[in-house]
Amino acid sequence: MQEFLQQIVSGIASGGIFASLALALVLIYNAMGLVNFAQGEMAMLATFIAFTLVDHGVSYWIAFPVTLVVAFAGGILVQRIVIRPVERAPILTLVIVTLGLATLVNGVAGFIFGYVPRSFPSPFSAQTVNLLGAFVSYRDLGVIGVSTVVLLLIYLLLQRTTIGLTMRAAAHHPEASRLLGVHVSWMLALGWGLASAVGAVSGIMVAPILLLEPNMMQTIIIYAFAAAVLGGIESPLGAVVGGLIVGVTVNLAGAYIPFVGGDLQLAVALAIIITVLVIKPNGLFGRPSVRRV
Amino acid sequence: MALLEVRELAVSFGGVVALDHVSFSVEADQVVGLIGPNGAGKTTLFNIITRVYKPGAGAVLFDGTPVTRLAPHEVIRHGVARTFQNLALFRSMTVLDNVMVGDHIRTRSGWLASSVPMPAAMNAESASRKRALEVLDFVGLAARASHPVATLPFGTQKRVELARALVSKPRLLLLDEPAGGISHEEVDGMSRLLRRVHTELGVTMLLVEHHMGFVMGISDRVVVLDFGKKIAEGNPSEVQRNPAVIEAYLGAA
Numbered sequence: 001m002q003e004f005l006q007q008i009v010s011g012i013a014s015g016g017i018f019a020s021l022a023l024a025l026v027l028i029y030n031a032m033g034l035v036n037f038a039q040g041e042m043a044m045l046a047t048f049i050a051f052t053l054v055d056h057g058v059s060y061w062i063a064f065p066v067t068l069v070v071a072f073a074g075g076i077l078v079q080r081i082v083i084r085p086v087e088r089a090p091i092l093t094l095v096i097v098t099l100g101l102a103t104l105v106n107g108v109a110g111f112i113f114g115y116v117p118r119s120f121p122s123p124f125s126a127q128t129v130n131l132l133g134a135f136v137s138y139r140d141l142g143v144i145g146v147s148t149v150v151l152l153l154i155y156l157l158l159q160r161t162t163i164g165l166t167m168r169a170a171a172h173h174p175e176a177s178r179l180l181g182v183h184v185s186w187m188l189a190l191g192w193g194l195a196s197a198v199g200a201v202s203g204i205m206v207a208p209i210l211l212l213e214p215n216m217m218q219t220i221i222i223y224a225f226a227a228a229v230l231g232g233i234e235s236p237l238g239a240v241v242g243g244l245i246v247g248v249t250v251n252l253a254g255a256y257i258p259f260v261g262g263d264l265q266l267a268v269a270l271a272i273i274i275t276v277l278v279i280k281p282n283g284l285f286g287r288p289s290v291r292r293v
Numbered sequence: 294m295a296l297l298e299v300r301e302l303a304v305s306f307g308g309v310v311a312l313d314h315v316s317f318s319v320e321a322d323q324v325v326g327l328i329g330p331n332g333a334g335k336t337t338l339f340n341i342i343t344r345v346y347k348p349g350a351g352a353v354l355f356d357g358t359p360v361t362r363l364a365p366h367e368v369i370r371h372g373v374a375r376t377f378q379n380l381a382l383f384r385s386m387t388v389l390d391n392v393m394v395g396d397h398i399r400t401r402s403g404w405l406a407s408s409v410p411m412p413a414a415m416n417a418e419s420a421s422r423k424r425a426l427e428v429l430d431f432v433g434l435a436a437r438a439s440h441p442v443a444t445l446p447f448g449t450q451k452r453v454e455l456a457r458a459l460v461s462k463p464r465l466l467l468l469d470e471p472a473g474g475i476s477h478e479e480v481d482g483m484s485r486l487l488r489r490v491h492t493e494l495g496v497t498m499l500l501v502e503h504h505m506g507f508v509m510g511i512s513d514r515v516v517v518l519d520f521g522k523k524i525a526e527g528n529p530s531e532v533q534r535n536p537a538v539i540e541a542y543l544g545a546a
Contacts, residue, residue, distance in 0.1 A: 161414045162393070162400045162421055169383050169394040176381035179343050181369040181398040181461070287385070 005134035007255045013140035015247020016147025017205045021224035022239035024199035029233050030171045031191035034094050038101035039199050040217030046071040046200035047207050060123045068197045075196025079189040109214040120207035143205050150201050226269040229276050232286025296321040302351035311337040313521040324498045326512035333518040335501040339467050374463035376454045378470045382442050389438040392425040395457035428460045448475035468500040472507045
């Protein structure tokens, strides 16, 4: 029972990481009906920026927000420079553009920082604390805490501020929004900036666990896809719930299903994606798209 | 000077002439009806005024400013709001959120300031909520504020869209078939509501409508389009007696 609880808590911690990246995917999917395949790579690059800052003696708790701001600006730049010229292109073109962007960012990071895995500092100690009989690491609790704060801030921004409201409006009905005075194009850019910053959080949280190198996010993005699909790719709340479910499921499967172990955890995530798409394509919180003809 | 002046406006799509050098004006504080058979170019005219389409020739002046110089999202800031024939609501949002999107041009406290979920942004948001509720009260939907808009009947959604247009405090309201697709009783209600918008809020209105009783009852003047051309203009009784109008609607005798 004690081990089971421990597995659940560390599953929730991974879930928080998946949820952040899944939320980044959902933000962009909502804004333009596109899965941004470069989301993980953008997060990885941001993590390298945080690494460089910390490496130069900047305190972790200063490097963290600075990186988020840089990632936010970077996301806006990517939208303005790379995405905007092809905004109206067919969806397949956009998909190829984001795949190309992923390859580009990966290559640039490899070129600048090399492929040697580096250990990334965690501000939380690896020691454990006894929580209701389960031994839980401060590191897991820290990740859960940071993810919770970030997801809560995004929720408040989207649901409780005017800019969040107009972002949602621009995503749902760009033509009507424009006539109501919404600067739709900038709302899209803002969405990219926000997604990039939230994605960066997942990168910074996962780096101490996985070691930082340019391919670090390539498995995490699969878990994030699983989370987003499970939650319903249009639902921010779904991304969070999906992230937690995927995190806990994958962790429990790794611990208790003998042949899964640590090697087949990714297969569990892929199985979740396929199962959801076959049984409930709209996910847990998605609405079926019904069109009047 | 007229509040809205349409001058020699022309536009064609492919080979189809949608508007053929149409001119008319809307004086401040008037209610002007725009009628004509289907395909006469009424909605096209609205789409040019709100910058959805570019005109091929001619000009639209709002309060002396050529609207073609404005970006689409700037039109409402100059005081022109509209509703749509088939509704253009944010279907996944509540009634209140829909109306608050209409209000956002009044809350803009600056880009960055309003994006940080901090006390200032939250205060601006609650002031906006209050204004939206006042307008919902005006159109008689305060009790439905928290309903998801997609679950409401069509006629009620039309009033939500009207509230969303009104909350920006427009000087000119463009109404695309406000009585279209709603029940007989709702038509009377909409007519009374629009009269109050005109008298109590002092909003000038240009409305496209097929429901003749409705449009003749509410309009000070009526402009008639047929195949992109203006064929008549005048007060409701003049227009109703005009032989060209009768021919356009009923065919030549």
